[in-house]
Amino acid sequence: MDSDNTAYYTPFYVQKLISVDTIVTVHYFEYRNTFSFAGERHDFWEFVCVDKGEIEIYDGKTWSLLRRGQIRFHKPNEFHALKANGIDSPNVIVVSFICASPAIDFFRDKTLSYTQKEQSLLAEIIAHARSLFATPLDDPYVPKMEARRTAPPWEAQLVVCNLELLLLSLYRRYTEQKPAKQTHVSSYARSSYEDEIVNASLEYFNKNMFRMLRSDEVCSIVHVSYDLLKSIFFKRFGCGPMKYFARMRIDEIKTLIRNSVMNVSELASYFGYSSIHYFSRQFKNETGMSPTEYATSIKAKTEKESD
Template sequence: MSNFHFTGESHDFWEFLYVDKGEVLVTSQDQKLTLHQGQVIFHKPNEFHNVEANGIVAPNLIVISFSCKSPSMEFFHDRIASITQSQKRILANLLAEARNSFASPLDNPYQNQLLLKDEILPGSLQMIASYLEQFLILLMRSAENQTTSTKEFEPLFDKSEALYETILAYFHQNIASHLTTDQICKDNLISEAQLKKMFHKHGQCGAMEFFNRLKIEKAKELIRTRQFTFSQIADQLGYSSIHYFSRQFKKITGMSPTEYTESVLQLASL
């Protein structure tokens, strides 16, 4: 929501905040900063920090907390960086693995404990740790080699990766449409088998599931602005009815649109 304000905290573990959309105002110790889309800031242990929206745009934020005693973490003290597409994909993979592992909602900024699902895939927690390590290492490499192309630290060019990015842009352009697998394949000159393989490789899920999640993320963004009714949001995003929209919303988030709105209002009052 555009008037979100987190009063602040300090704790004995690391935390980073990534701005996926919009911009936010961040306090780090006594310093006030504006963080823009695509930027990440690190907070070291016991450093006071808070965050607030700019009152205009409802931002999408990713906050990840972790413990690490490595001396290499000194590199991230007071660090702000812009992340690359490959680093962003690693974050997306980390979040996808977390969604599959934790029963607790991941979109509550006041969540202080994550509970595991009763059944998780083998190695899920190790995968989360591995993605986090990859993300940190690539940030260090990029920053320490700014005189050379950071491309040398990214995977070799993969045609499927370029096509994946093209289809992501296509999804955003058609967020209000009712897409089908056949339509996606036809518009992007790709077979259904290729589409399935590509999204399971890069998106950790099927293409339609990814597109439906994208729609719901947009719906959450619109709800946070508090400018539209559920019927207006459903219509803007191309849902056939408010009832179908509500079912999809609950299927993906675990909450109804009304419950999500109440959680947003509750957070705003804290």
């Protein structure tokens, strides 16, 4: 046999429908209900989506309401502004980027809804951005995002990859005329079954936000084993169900702190914590600061915004 029998193949060259050239900014904001951003324009794309609550956005012509689960795209050189509605303290994701792909024009002047899977992609963008950037993601006035010196070398590409996946997913959902023929019933059924479990779990979490829950209690409500529930949550959210519930509670507590509704002791009691020390410890584990430190940081940001 000839050991030098070289095989020749013809490569398949992939033409990328949407290619993100550069990330400009990635932000995750936890606004007070009085927040207002006067507006700006720039020569690159930006999208704004609401992770919690709702905000009012301006596109240079009219003000409109953007609710949780919606994403609004601002085209290059479009003047845009936003403000809280005076009632809700919203959590908002803002990502700006440069993209020269012709298909990106689909998003011009669009307000779209995002799915649970697309929400997971948004979460991945934020998670990798936090690992990549030394610049705080909650400062709306930074002109340049600075990378950490210790950032893993893959983080920047993962931010871009997840952003491209998000854009492709939205583009596909809103442009395809019918489901792909290759879709298997078993795959669809499994996804639908998992959606039901996740939705039932989240509904139970929301109804019991102000008390502690046990994992066996949640499993009995959604009628699955803990191993299965944990597997589904890790697939969707990157953490187990009880960790996700703890984060939901902390997010709600942060909202109340931003609105100056209760003091730390009252919050610990209201949310069913056994002690203020346990409450403060869990809050710090999730946010990197104590409830008091978080309240102080919010006050400082508010004073900076009003200067």
